[in-house]
Amino acid sequence: MMGAPAVVRASRRLLGTVAALAFLALCLCTAARREPHSRAPGGLLDLPGPPPEAGPALRGGAAPAGRAGRHLRQRKEAYVALIYTDNFLLGTRVLGQSIRDTGTNRDLVVLATEAVSDTVASILEGDGWIVKRIATIANPGTGPSAVGKNNFPAKFWGVYSKLTVWNLVEYDKVIYLDSDILVTQNIDELFACPGLCVVVRHSERFNSGVMVLDPSAEVFDDMLAKISQLQSYTGGDQGFLNEYYSEFVEAPIFQPSGPKLDPSLRTARLTTGYNGDIGLYILNSGRWMIPESQIKVLHFTLGPLKPWDWWSGFIMEQVKDWNACRARLAPIPLSASLATGVGLGDAFARLVLVPLPWLVALWAIIVNNKKPGFKLALMQLGQSAVNMPSSLRKSVVFFSDWTSRSPSLIPEYPGGWRLPPRFHLTSGVVGITSLLAAALAALWIIPSTIEPFYGYLLTYQWVTFIFLAFFSQYLRLCMTLGARSRSSSDRGSPLSSGRAAGGLPWTDTLSCYIAIVATGSLIPLGPYLLGVRQLFPKLGMVVFGIMVELCVLNYAMLQLPGKWFFAGRMSA
Structure with a gap:
């Protein structure tokens, strides 16, 4: 023994x-x-904390170009996304794949700040995105609870860069989409909506995750001039835009199959199907308030839970559709994986x-x-x-x-x-x-x-x-x-x-x-x-x-x- x-x-x-x-x-x-999408300091899932020095609130395009951004515009209308940190690579890739799956022939443009690496930009170019380098627009930190200049949620340090979409004057019309969105049906009909077209949420506020707009250098310059004056109830771009377009509460509803709206309108409402809020779906015991067939855009808005986090599928059943789209992505080249770490952990x-x-x-x-x-x-x-x-x-x-x-x-x-x-x-x-x-x-x-x-x-x-x-x-x-x-x-x-x-x-x-x-x-x-x-x-x-x-x-x-x-x- x-x-x-x-x-x-x-x-x-x-x-x-x-x-x-x-x-x-x-x-x-x-x-x-x-x-991408690693856990951020302070428990936030989306983004890291602010970089040591955020770029000034300059007109877009001032950042160094690097190797990306060499594709030329092909059409007068485009789908646009924003990436201001490498952490959003996976979400942006899946967004682009979901748009391509709908059969659209419009351009796919991604606005990339100077914080985005050239390797990540090259991966997006390989997916078919037209990468345009922009300068980071600093968050002014103005809001009801603002005390200091930088009093805003840490994950919102670069969200004001979204305003640069108004400076894409080479396009007549663009549809902006957040990176936590999945497009499930073709939405090209939205290019016919006049002015700024968005979906209203509660309290007569609209969500800036899906926006149809007419690029305008004058509007962009005016936004930059007022960025430190208008308060944001969210601490980010959405609150600012709700203040900037305060007349939105009286905007008419855009119906693709209905009568055409006045082209001179400054704002118009989109129906709920163009910005399906997963958070509201969960709170409503897993039911949509409209027929599910009318949901053309899924927006994963349930707090810090995002579709790229593996555990989010337990709460949001639509994550399976997001992962199915993810499975159709082209493999990342080994050299890019070694340079960025993307895919190595998985x-x-x-x-x-x-x-x-x-x-x-x-x-x-x-x-x-x-x-x-x-x-x-x-x-x-x-x-x-x-x-x-x-x-x-x-x-x-x-x-x-x-x-x-x-x-x-x-x-x-x-x-x-x-x-x-x-x-x-x-x-x-x-x-x-x-x-x-x-x-x-x-x-x-x-x-x-x-x-x-x-x-x-x-x-x-x-x-x-x-x-x-x-x-x-x-x-x-x-x-x-x-x-x-x-x-x-x-x-x-x-x-x-x-x-x-x-x-x-x-x-x-x-x-x-x-x-x-x-x-x-x-x-x-x-x-x-x-x-x-x-x-x-x-x-x-x-x-x-x-x-x-x-x-x-x-x-x-x-x-x-x-x-x-x-x-x-x-x-x-």
């Missing part, structure tokens, strides 16, 4: 190997985390992070296979799997019996052995801390822009893997403490020799680990297996799955440490 010192040495080797693999994974993942996650926990688990089984009782425990578990119905009945009886007893002590042992004071409390704290650390580490390791399937899979794998790795080391520590706590009167007792012959509590431990892995899978999979689509029922099922998982974890945290403590005491 392998004594406690040998177990300690083997466990240390296992811990060292796991730590080395985990450290390697963290280093590689850190090197690849320069992903590839690393699929090729390394997915198989790594399984490889480590397989290696741990091989290493522990020579330890006393481990192979027998595996055989018993295999037999239980064959007799699954009987095993399930026994499991129900087992947990019912356990819940009827006080968890303060493990089952009685002959000889009056008892656990040290506050042993269960310590075990519970260690277990909860390990679980929280595992969740935080998993969220940090997994790229936020990974496909949803891999996001759920990796979260499940790595939370389970890291928790079991940490908790296994605590069980090893309990065994060591048990061996050290053995008194001289315990040596040679019948209890000691009988327990030692039986080996370590592998069967109980492996059974708990399998239960943790199995019940943990119900948390992300439950709603999808049952076809639940609405948000609140899905959240209810997740809460139920978490409660079931916590019951299993509670047993593991309170029972297994005591078993390993006494195993160490009796096998020393």
Whole structure:
């Protein structure tokens, strides 16, 4: 039989190997985390904080051109987007793909500030965008709560650059679209709308994520002159534009199939279908207020949740359409990926992070296979799997019996052995801390822009893997403490020799680990297996799955440490 010192040495080797693999994974993942749409400072998802020096409020086109922006205009009408940080690359690419999928023949123009790298601009050019370099228009920070010059939300540091769309005077008409938009049907008919055409939201305010407008150098210059005078209720361009076009509340509605509006109109309203607000859809229990067939533009406006974040699909079912469009994007050249990090994190996650926990688990089984009782425990578990119905009945009886007893002590042992004071409390704290650390580490390791399937899979794998790795080391520590706590009167007792012959509590431990892995899978999979689509029922099922998982974890945290403590005491 392998004594406690040998177990300690083997466990240390296992811990060292796991730590080395985990450290390697963290280093590689850190090197690849320069992903578009990475989490911004302060918990914001869209954008990083303001750069050290934002560009002045100058007329667009003053920024250095770089390698991008060499395409020539082909038509008099265009779809326009804005990118003022590399973080918006993925959203802009999917937006462009969705527009092309509608069959339009208009130009696709993207306004790129000096903060956007030449590599990102080249990727967009490869997608068919006409890249026009512009200067960043600084956010003046004027608003109802403004105290200092730069009092505005950190994610809005460059949004005023959107005003440069009015300076695209080489076009007669443009349709501006935010990068968190998905176009689902052709909307070329909007080029016939006169003046500024937008969709009204609540409180008679319009959303600036979708705008049809006539470029005008005079209007652009006037906006720049008033940018520090008009207050913005949002702290960004939308509030400013609502003040600038204050007469919008009296604007008529543009109907493509209806009577033509007066071409001299300064503003007009678009119907809701041209700016489908996902946030309102969620709040309305997953229902549109108009026929879904009339929704031609999806706008992901639900706070910080954006379609490129893998977890957003759990809340917004339309993310599946966004990801389907994403799948049609052309692959990014390897040289561009190496230069920007775009795509490296996702590839690393699929090729390394997915198989790594399984490889480590397989290696741990091989290493522990020579330890006393481990192979027998595996055989018993295999037999239980064959007799699954009987095993399930026994499991129900087992947990019912356990819940009827006080968890303060493990089952009685002959000889009056008892656990040290506050042993269960310590075990519970260690277990909860390990679980929280595992969740935080998993969220940090997994790229936020990974496909949803891999996001759920990796979260499940790595939370389970890291928790079991940490908790296994605590069980090893309990065994060591048990061996050290053995008194001289315990040596040679019948209890000691009988327990030692039986080996370590592998069967109980492996059974708990399998239960943790199995019940943990119900948390992300439950709603999808049952076809639940609405948000609140899905959240209810997740809460139920978490409660079931916590019951299993509670047993593991309170029972297994005591078993390993006494195993160490009796096998020393």
